[in-house]
Amino acid sequence: xxxxxxxxxxxxxxxxxxxxxxxxxxxxxxxxxxxxxxxxxxxxxxxxxxxxxxxxxxxxxxxxxxxxxxxxxxxxxxxxxxxxxxxxxxxxxxxxxxxx
Amino acid sequence: xxxxxxxxxxxxxxxxxxxxxxxxxxxxxxxxxxxxxxxxxxxxxxxxxxxxxxxxxxxxxxxxxxxxxxxxxxxxxxxxxxxxxxxxxxxxxxxxxxxxxxxxxxxxxxxxxxxxxxxxxxxxxxxxxxxxxxxxxxxxxxxxxxxxxxxxxxxxxxxxxxxxxxxxxxxxxxxxxxxxxxxxxxxxxxxxxxxxxxxxxxxxxxxxxxxxxxxxxxxx
Amino acid sequence: xxxxxxxxxxxxxxxxxxxxxxxxxxxxxxxxxxxxxxxxxxxxxxxxxxxxxxxxxxxxxxxxxxxxxxxxxxxxxxxxxxxxxxxxxxxxxxxxxxxxxxxxxxxxxxxxxxxxxxxxxxxxxxxxxxxxxxxxxxxxxxxxxxxxxxxxxxxxxxxxxxxxxxxxxxxxxxxxxxxxxxxxxxxxxxxxxxxxxxxxxxxxxxxxxxxxxxxxxxxxxxxx
Numbered sequence: 001x002x003x004x005x006x007x008x009x010x011x012x013x014x015x016x017x018x019x020x021x022x023x024x025x026x027x028x029x030x031x032x033x034x035x036x037x038x039x040x041x042x043x044x045x046x047x048x049x050x051x052x053x054x055x056x057x058x059x060x061x062x063x064x065x066x067x068x069x070x071x072x073x074x075x076x077x078x079x080x081x082x083x084x085x086x087x088x089x090x091x092x093x094x095x096x097x098x099x100x
Numbered sequence: 101x102x103x104x105x106x107x108x109x110x111x112x113x114x115x116x117x118x119x120x121x122x123x124x125x126x127x128x129x130x131x132x133x134x135x136x137x138x139x140x141x142x143x144x145x146x147x148x149x150x151x152x153x154x155x156x157x158x159x160x161x162x163x164x165x166x167x168x169x170x171x172x173x174x175x176x177x178x179x180x181x182x183x184x185x186x187x188x189x190x191x192x193x194x195x196x197x198x199x200x201x202x203x204x205x206x207x208x209x210x211x212x213x214x215x216x217x218x219x220x221x222x223x224x225x226x227x228x229x230x231x232x233x234x235x236x237x238x239x240x241x242x243x244x245x246x247x248x249x250x251x252x253x254x255x256x257x258x259x260x261x262x263x264x265x266x267x268x269x270x271x272x273x274x275x276x277x278x279x280x281x282x283x284x285x286x287x288x289x290x291x292x293x294x295x296x297x298x299x300x301x302x303x304x305x306x307x308x309x310x311x312x313x314x315x316x317x318x319x320x
Numbered sequence: 321x322x323x324x325x326x327x328x329x330x331x332x333x334x335x336x337x338x339x340x341x342x343x344x345x346x347x348x349x350x351x352x353x354x355x356x357x358x359x360x361x362x363x364x365x366x367x368x369x370x371x372x373x374x375x376x377x378x379x380x381x382x383x384x385x386x387x388x389x390x391x392x393x394x395x396x397x398x399x400x401x402x403x404x405x406x407x408x409x410x411x412x413x414x415x416x417x418x419x420x421x422x423x424x425x426x427x428x429x430x431x432x433x434x435x436x437x438x439x440x441x442x443x444x445x446x447x448x449x450x451x452x453x454x455x456x457x458x459x460x461x462x463x464x465x466x467x468x469x470x471x472x473x474x475x476x477x478x479x480x481x482x483x484x485x486x487x488x489x490x491x492x493x494x495x496x497x498x499x500x501x502x503x504x505x506x507x508x509x510x511x512x513x514x515x516x517x518x519x520x521x522x523x524x525x526x527x528x529x530x531x532x533x534x535x536x537x538x539x540x541x542x543x544x
Binding site: 164223227230231235245252256259 | 466469470473474476477478479483486487490491493494497498501518522525526529530533537540541
């Protein structure tokens with residue numbers, strides 16, 4: 001079992017190496033090229049930055065909002081579910097103890 | 101759950117659903133452009149994070165002083181709020197900063213202090229979860245230490261960045277407490293209140309469950 | 321109360337002098353840390369500017385964490401902590417006794433560590449010895465004050481080994497900031513006494529506040 005697992009993993013690694021060798025997706029390449037802005041010690045407002053350093057705002061904005069709503073709804077969902085489970089358990093035990 | 105809970109949840113949900121509309125109609129900020137709109141979720145998250153931390157600290161102090169489990173449950177719920185909203189703040193901030201200032205993260209005083217405060221809240225939850233029996237009091241002690249630490253963290257991080265505090269890398273944000281911001285603040289605080297109520301309820305029922313099981317064990 | 325504190329310290333010292341386990345292991349661990357940092361940070365035979373101060377305080381915090389864990393592990397194994405709590409002395413005396421023991425142990429380690437780091441990382445740490453002692457002592461005291469309370473709190477908890485650093489490091493952030501900055505200011509060629517004094521006073525304030533807080537909360541958190 002272990003040996004097949006290790007073998008499978010090795011094959012996957014080799015395949016990945018071939019696949020990604022020089023075929024880095026375009027968008028990632030451009031992002032990396034824009035990538036490391038020089039360390040700013042002084043705040044420069046966005047419209048004074050050279051145009052090639054300006055990133056599209058929309059994905060960041062959408063990403064931020066999506067993250068917030070996802071986390072909040074996720075938490076709400078998890079806690080509500082836990083409450084129903086516990087509530088059912090408590091009600092069940094209450095019924096049982098009242099019966100006896 | 102009390103009668104007003106479900107209607108309140110609906111109201112809160114409606115407010116959040118409306119918020120993108122409200123925010124879209126807010127005045128367009130000239131120096132930062134579109135990405136500045138993140139601010140309307142980022143700042144309320146930060147405020148709720150700070151409020152939740154204070155609530156946790158006060159509840160912990162009351163729990164240590166009185167031993168009443170109700171305060172302990174409040175502290176636990178508040179700590180979860182702090183971690184949740186702190187995470188939202190720490191993620192939306194860099195997403196905004198990347199566009200507005202060109203860097204994901206800068207070690208300025210406010211950001212770094214928030215990170216440390218968030219880690220203390222997270223440490224509280226780790227202690228509650230993995231500390232075994234009796235960890236409620238230990239966690240309360242930690243929360244107290246965390247609260248006492250706030251001025252020290254702020255001063256030391258502030259002067260860590262620059263010994264002459266007149267200069268800061270990031271200028272203070274000029275914002276107008278206009279309607280969109282108030283609306284979002286209200287939505288976030290309402291949500292925090294409702295989530296805390298829910299979470300405290302879960303803790304109460306859990307305690308009741310434990311008590312029932314304990315009494316059943318004793319009978320058997 | 322002071323007599324109780326002294327008795328506790330003496331107990332720990334007696335145990336330690338016989339085995340010397342804590343002293344040697346803490347010292348060795350500190351040296352290992354310095355070695356690891358040296359390999360990470362020294363480039364082309366020289367360390368970057370100001371690295372010595374950082375290495376010193378990182379080592380103090382890691383070695384201190386280990387020493388705290390070991391000290392209370394020893395108490396847990398012999399169940400002496402429970403015995404100590406039953407002693408008819410004020411509870412805070414137990415805390416102060418353990419604190420004194422830890423500070424002594426760390427002071428011993430630092431006496432060797434500071435000159436060593438100054439040497440290995442070409443940092444002029446010993447330029448102003450009084451200020452250096454001030455910063456190191458107050459910083460160690462602050463770290464140990466919080467650490468002793470947390471370690472005592474966690475003695476009966478599960479996962480105590482990993483929980484101690486989880487709790488300790490975020491709370492002692494001001495200590496490491498002040499310690500490193502104060503030490504760096506001492507090692508600088510253009511020495512500004514105002515800067516060092518600021519960090520020193522911050523550490524003093526931290527010590528006062530947190531030792532007081534620890535004395536208040538020791539009893540509630542240690543009793544069921």
